[in-house]
Amino acid sequence: MEIAFVNTRFDPDLIEFHDVAKQMAKSVGYTAALKVEKQLAQLLRLRVAQINPCSYCLILHTKAAQDQGLPAAKIAHLASWRESNMFSNDERAALAYCEALTEYDLSVFPSTHLALQNYFDEKEIAEIAAIVINMNLWVRLKLAQGATPEVKGENSENTLG
Template sequence: MAIRFEHLRFENTRFDPDLTEFHDLAKQMAAKFGYTAELSIDARLAELLRLRVAQLDPCSYCLVLHTAAAERIGIDAETIAHVAGWRESAVFTDAEKAALAYCEGLTTYDLVAFPGLHERLLAHFDEAAIAEIAAVIINMTVWTRLKLAQGATPVPVVGGESGTDRLG
């Protein structure tokens, strides 16, 4: 279920990630917690978290991929466009806001705020859901760092080329 990009393709400008076994490990993590994984938490929530990690790190590849994945599962463009401004929005539920705050704390390594962010999650999610939320965020952090390190650069598609996601 790969996402194809109509107007973009990605080039690795620094190295080919398949040169190490790490890429295989990252793919295994993606199978369990990535955008095609079957999760117990809500698909919308998982994709909002992925988008927020992609914004925070920031990763062009991940922003493009997860914007398309969010649209594919029915998240409207307006919601996607203001994930970064979630605090000032009424379109996100209290549970989503708690998860987005937790996402930011875990992604930016905010040790001061993090215990309170975990407590805030407990008002909305059980321990298994919180573990899955953390896994989604950690998996995205691995992918954003990998794509940044390999130099996954968006390039316009020209002529008869076809864009691809290169994740799978």
């Protein structure tokens, strides 16, 4: 089934917001060349979409995760990564950091940042932070504009699929 999205609240292009977000995505978006492993980057993007329940981002980044070769079971169990043995220690450290940064949890953020140093170098940590920050920008934009999924062909504006 192909999905389309309709803006139910406002069109962000009225204030050129998409242009600003796209400029940032060139450096850390899902098609960017990063030192961080592509599958890990997709897990982080998808986890941000889950935390912020953005339909547009959930659909887009589930497909992107599949395109990066992530197993369907791993994608399905991402929300319960703490209770799963499907995630490596470096993925766990990055996911904990992702959640702390997305939820702005200062009680755990310093320790999650320190834990990254066991698995990633300074550039990779900066990329992980940028990936999470960029995704949070996109989910908030899509939530604000009211990017609502519907079956393709029924008043569709932006099509995925």
